[in-house]
Amino acid sequence: MGDWMLNEGPKWAFLFIWFGTNIGVFTGFFLKFYNGAQYYYLNQILGLALPFARGSAACLNLNCMLILFPVCRNLLSFIRGSCNCCRIICRRNVRRQMDKNITFHKALAYMIIFHTAVHIIAHCFNLEFFMQAWDSPNNQTRGLLSTLSTQEDPWLNPIRDPNTNTTVELLKFVPGITGVIITLSLIVIYTSSTEVIRRSYFEVFWFTHHLFAVFFIGLVIHGVQGVVRSQTNIDLHDPVLCATQYLQWGPTNPECPVPQFAGGPAQTWQWVIVPMVFYMIERGIRFYRSQQKIVITKVVKHPSKVLELQMKRKGFKMEAGQYIFLHCPSISRLEWHPFTLTSSPEEDYFSVHIRTVGDWTNALAKMCHADEKEFQEAWKLPAVAADGPFGTASEDVFQYQVDICVAAGIGVTPFASVLKHVWYQYNNPNFETKLRKVHFFWICPDTNAFEWFSDLLHQLETQMAEQGKRDFLDANIYLTRGWDQNQAKNIMLQEEDVYDAVTGLHQKTNYGRPNWDAIFKGIADANPNTSIGVFFCGPKVLSTTLHKMSNKYTNIEEGGAKFFYNKENF
Template sequence: TMGYWILNEGPTVLILLLWLGLNIFLFVYTFLLYEKSEAYAYTRVLLGSSLAWARASAMCLNFNCMLILLPVCRNLVSFLRGSCSCCRGSMRRQFDKNLTFHRMVAYMIVLHTIIHVVAHLFNIERYHRSQSVEAGELLNRLSFLGKNPNESYVNPIREYSTNTTKELFVTIAGVTGVVITVALILIVTSSTEFIRRSFYEVFWFTHHLFVIFFIGLIIHGAGRIVRGQTSQSLLHHNLTYCKDHSWEWGNVSQCPLPQFTGSEPATWKWVIGPMILYICERIIRFYRSQQKVAIIKVVTHPSKTLELQMKKRNFKMEPGQYVFLQCPTISPLEWHPFTLTSAPEEDHFSVHIRIVGDWTGTLYEACGANGKGFIEPWNLPRIAIDGPFGAASTDVFHYQVSVCIGAGIGVTPFASVLKSIWYKLCDPNTSSKLQKVYFFWICRDTYTFEWFTDLLVSLEGQLSEKGKSHFLSYHLFLTGWNESQAAHIALHCDEKRDVITGLKQKTFYGRPNWDIEFKKIADNHPGNSIGVFFCGPKALSKVLCKMCHCYSSADPRGVHFHYNKESF
């Protein structure tokens, strides 16, 4: 419904409209400034409208390059998210979309880079053409300026014989422009989902070309190739008359030779603040990386999943948070995000790592999980931890009713949540707003269930003992099986406990019918605000987001589903 959409997506749309509005304003304002300003009248004679296109896109590049670093200052984002704990959930959720905003700003940078580069290619050609005899008297006169003492030039191409391609690689603006563009192309092309998933190291290393990008960006304006008439020159030079009487320049009082100067470099003023913040961010990360982390237990689970149980002094966490993990012996530079699967009440913290790439594969072997031999605790690889950081699932306890949906390894955020629920039920002095949890887990094979079902079995028993079996409603879905597994399942289908998980709740085979599930939840909890938390693939995320829209009531007093997706 429209009311639900405004309530949940309104802040997001407002932020996007504000950002787009500022981009449009800066572009139009700068475009008109260079298209109408008298200071650039003679520059426009040489370049035409491509001057305004180049400068307007440059202004938007400055603005977006100011923003691009802020969403990846994860300590800042986590701090702001924590500071907004008293705010509405829809406001807190904006901080969970930091990477989405980072990507959108990157797309805007690409767009304005294309405009800027194309406009300047036209500018270089027009500067060059203005030096030819066929260009005309005014263009020739402007291009000749600066060849005599006490004159300032407006055309940076000084001779018609100049090789413009060579000029591109010997000037400050040209060299830095090429470096910035190449760095941006490498960063963007290596940021595709395929590269991130299959060659994460390539993505990680090329992304750090942003250092070269920003250095080049700051230096780029020092070339000052776009030059305008000085304010002092405009006072004495009658532009209206002199523009059509270039042969009289320097010979009559109202037409002294026009004086030109390049624009002061301004990019550094835009990016200095975010760069200082990001440097502080990296200092914090470095400090944390030097703190000692002890691996107290290594557990191997089916489907090549590695569990690391660790301890670190003064480490405090909340259910559903995540950390960045580094192993210096594998790579001194790479940091990888992993959801914490332990509860705050435990005396350690843990992560579950699925082995899917070079880095995780090397860690798997370094921890002795390949079964080739026992590794003494003091011979385990050194681990560095940055975090913990807030994520969407930390808000599970802010609702009376929460729906947790995990797909495959995407169940990890909810391991921490369910463990915390277990500990809260064990402690009679702990009160919680949360009254009901619906848990859905969709898996491709039976092996994936194994590492998580122990937790569910103990939680099921604890809830039964406390007389709170109704508190947790869990649904496990198996989407892949072979003939022998199917026969085994059919043979034991009448037993009291599930043949795969050992739980009282039987496993479902196939995919959930989300229409039925959401309608059932909506009917069970009329008038409630229900938090829906998901970690898994993008395609399923879109389906669940749509379900939240469809089954939220238009009546403010009706049921409302609030969608939250893990993103790190």
């Protein structure tokens, strides 16, 4: 049994800290408003609804402060790879958690929805309790506190007229109006962020998600009116003593003068100002990049509906395995789509391979004249913009002694960049690396998908053979379907040939699906006391399998192999 904590420990530690912080913040504010002497009279009217409302409000501030950071892609890329100090401070296992930024963004959204629900329900009770306080006899504390509302300064109950209804009173106050706006914005943002909407109606998702600006503006001004008031003269008027022993308040009673109340200042802006500044900087960088001119230098149409674009942009710098967001204003002024870079940093251009399976990608292929055989001049090609590049897990390929790179279908794109870069650096005498072996696995659905990537593998295989380093890259291609009876017979007849009948590589193609148990066990046995990086790009089902295998065959005892699982997320 492997050591589960190596891969799962940092994630659960992070979640434990996050949940613990939420619980701590909620508890702290709950007790402050439940036990605080300055809120004694307010609690006499509202009971537990007040501390529940304030505790959930504090947690809303906390999570709204955090939710913008996971979508600051430039900041994450800087921390993850560009900042040498950050790489020293943040250990590899800590940096790997940044690959789950969108997952954490979604988790924060769920937490915000939960605390919003608690906050709304608590304030619904608060509003009703304020109304009911007017029905209490004036010789009771709640009644006395409500009559204070007829005076100008010391009012505690914000409802001044007992002959009204809760809806009217709700819309009299800034918290009520902004609360409605915030809640409606949150509902629209959440419902339009579901996967079916995001994939089928991207522009709906894009438009509605920008309601976050309305949400944050409403959040900042939600508490400016200071409706929740605290007692300011508890040194002169002991609320516990006066509420239990004295039923008459006034300037003639030295023991219990009239209690004074005041609303507190709005505090939400103090929580969210820093992330909002970071996000504005992020958007500024994105806008600047979107205005930079990009030249498409080459368009190649590959089998299996794969389109390759080679581009150049002044000052463009990348690392292996990074990704960009591509924008074509002629197709849509709103849509930006993520694509992994397939070129290596050593090349004088950057490229992406795009599988044309949707409206946007098909429109791009048409505008690039991908089906036309003649050469297209640059002015005939569409104008495009790129945002990025942004860091991914693949940047850490040199942090391990052995790498296992697994791709499924078009998920092979990041490894086109990674394998080329690894080979360039491996042959650079001035580059020091502890990486000594790369195992590459490509699970492919049909034979047509091999062509564009097999050329790269063939080139690497030839260069390794010429330099006597054939063992550095162990390429394993698995064909899961897509061959007919005649092709099967042809493959069997050429089984004894030096090169594979399908790919033309020295390494023979495997048919069917990999036996991951045997593969991981074999690599673990062959590499004792070794840190092994597992990098994957592909569907969730296979990701789950590889994640389990990494945990199963990890052995943290002395002499054991350690598998670190990394998944591409963008």
